[in-house]
Amino acid sequence: MxxxxxxxxxxxxxxxxxxxxxxxxxxxxxxxxxxxxxxxxxxxxxxxxxxxxxxxxxxxxxxxxxxxxxxxxxxxxxxxxxxxxxxxxxxxxxxxxxxxxxxxxxxxxxxxxxxxxxxxxxxxxxxxxxxxxxxxxxxxxxxxxxxxxxxxxxxxxxxxxxxxxxxxxxxxxxxxxxxxxxxxxxxRWAARQAEPGEGPVIEEFTLTEDDLRTVRLRVPAATDPAAVAALCEDLALHDWLLTTVVRLLDGRLGPAEGPDALTALRPAVEHLIHLWMPAARGDHALRGLWNVLEQNPGFTRQWDNLVQRIRDRLALLNALTRQPIGP
Known part of the structure; x- marks a missing residue:
């Protein structure tokens, strides 16, 4: 049976x-x-x-x-x-x-x-x-x-x-x-799943008070969360660089000359300018999100403008120090 x-x-x-x-x-x-x-x-x-x-x-x-x-x-x-x-x-x-x-x-x-x-x-x-x-x-x-x-x-x-x-x-x-x-x-960042067939996108990047930034993203379901974290760490690094240089130079690119002007510019030149390298690492599928930030708010555009102002001021100071003193 x-x-x-x-x-x-x-x-x-x-x-x-x-x-x-x-x-x-x-x-x-x-x-x-x-x-x-x-x-x-x-x-x-x-x-x-x-x-x-x-x-x-x-x-x-x-x-x-x-x-x-x-x-x-x-x-x-x-x-x-x-x-x-x-x-x-x-x-x-x-x-x-x-x-x-x-x-x-x-x-x-x-x-x-x-x-x-x-x-x-x-x-x-x-x-x-x-x-x-x-x-x-x-x-x-x-x-x-x-x-x-x-x-x-x-x-x-x-x-x-x-x-x-x-x-x-x-x-x-x-x-x-x-x-x-x-x-x-x-x-702070939060990433939800994108709709099927859609790629990664930054929905919102916000600067708030007390040095806080928030980022809202959508990413495909298969995206490694560690890769999203790496992208946001890169964003946080470059936001810090931009924020710090703006504050270092705030009100200090006026008519100041001589030692005072050099004191204001020196930290940015010695320690920060060479660090700007967005999307140098990270998941290739997410690097395109930097294009959104380059368009609005325009990270690199603002950074390049600051760096050029610093270089122009240093060139001016150098020219002034070479001028003869007196009649």
């Missing part, structure tokens, strides 16, 4: 896919009178002893730390006040450009839906940089909530990035003698 055929297995539930990637970046000048070379930079950014630091020397010196994880169990910021609990890990990394500009970046990708109850921590640890909601994630409201900023008890990616930055700024390698006066800048 043959056994009856087994009933067909129920269709497998498709795994939940990330529908939102978001992060926050801190950018500042390294408090070191001299820039760090590749070896010292790698020592500074060795956040984990079990993984190597990435060092790239072309087209400029760029050193990036291994990724570290921070476990979170909190509410997701939402623009409509919806209380959505998320559990998982936040990925954090730091980078140093030309031994001079330090960045700390925290980012995550969030699933569309998760279980109704929290899983054991081991589950979340094997999915680094992923947040699972308990239930459904309202992706639009969550994206806007991240850009608006965290409230009490909510996911605060900026706080996590700040923690890594603070640790690095206290490193014994640093002499705490910054070569110029500048502020830290913050950049």
């Amino acid at each position: 043959t056994a009856p055929p087994a009933p067909p297995a129920p269709p497998a539930t498709p795994p939940a896919l990330p529908v939102l990637a978001c992060g926050e970046i801190r950018t500042c000048v390294l408090p070191s009178l001299n820039p760090l070379d590749a070896r010292a930079a790698a020592q500074l950014l060795r956040l984990r002893p079990d993984e190597r630091v990435l060092v790239s020397e072309r087209p400029n010196l760029y050193v990036r730390s291994p990724q570290t994880l921070t476990g979170v169990d909190c509410r997701m910021p939402t623009s409509n006040g919806a209380k959505v609990r998320v559990v998982g890990t936040v990925a954090t990394r730091a980078a140093l450009t030309e031994g001079r500009i330090l960045q700390s970046s925290a980012h995550v990708r969030a699933l569309a839906r998760g279980p109704e109850r929290r899983r054991p921590w081991g589950h979340y640890l094997i999915h680094p940089g992923v947040l699972e909601p308990l239930g459904r994630l309202p992706e639009h409201e969550a994206a806007q909530g991240v850009l608006d900023g965290a409230g009490h008890g909510e996911l605060d990616l900026g706080l996590i990035a700040d923690g890594t930055l603070t640790t690095l700024l206290r490193h014994p390698l640093l002499d705490q003698k910054a070569p110029l006066k500048s502020r830290h800048t913050r950049l």
Whole structure:
């Protein structure tokens, strides 16, 4: 007697896919009178002893730390006040450009839906940089909530990035003698999935008060969130450069001559001008997004104008110092 055929297995539930990637970046000048070379930079950014630091020397010196994880169990910021609990890990990394500009970046990708109850921590640890909601994630409201900023008890990616930055700024390698006066800048970003067949796009780039910038993007579903984070880190770096040079020169390109004018121009010339290199690295599929920023607000156009004004002023000062004094 043959056994009856087994009933067909129920269709497998498709795994939940990330529908939102978001992060926050801190950018500042390294408090070191001299820039760090590749070896010292790698020592500074060795956040984990079990993984190597990435060092790239072309087209400029760029050193990036291994990724570290921070476990979170909190509410997701939402623009409509919806209380959505998320559990998982936040990925954090730091980078140093030309031994001079330090960045700390925290980012995550969030699933569309998760279980109704929290899983054991081991589950979340094997999915680094992923947040699972308990239930459904309202992706639009969550994206806007991240850009608006965290409230009490909510996911605060900026706080996590700040923690890594603070640790690095206290490193014994640093002499705490910054070569110029500048502020830290913050950049928050949120990327939702683009419609099928559509490419990546920057929907909005906003400069707000207190050195905060926000970026809203759409990217194809297959885009690596780490690549989006790298794009935003590059944007944050060049925004910091532009912001810092504007502030260094604010009101100082008037009729000042001699030592005062040179004192104003020297930090920009010695430490910043050579660092401008947008889209030097990163995912080729996302580099085209820089074209949007070049059109509006016109990053490189403004930068080139500032650099030309600095060079014109230096040429004028040089000509004036060569003129004979007196009749």
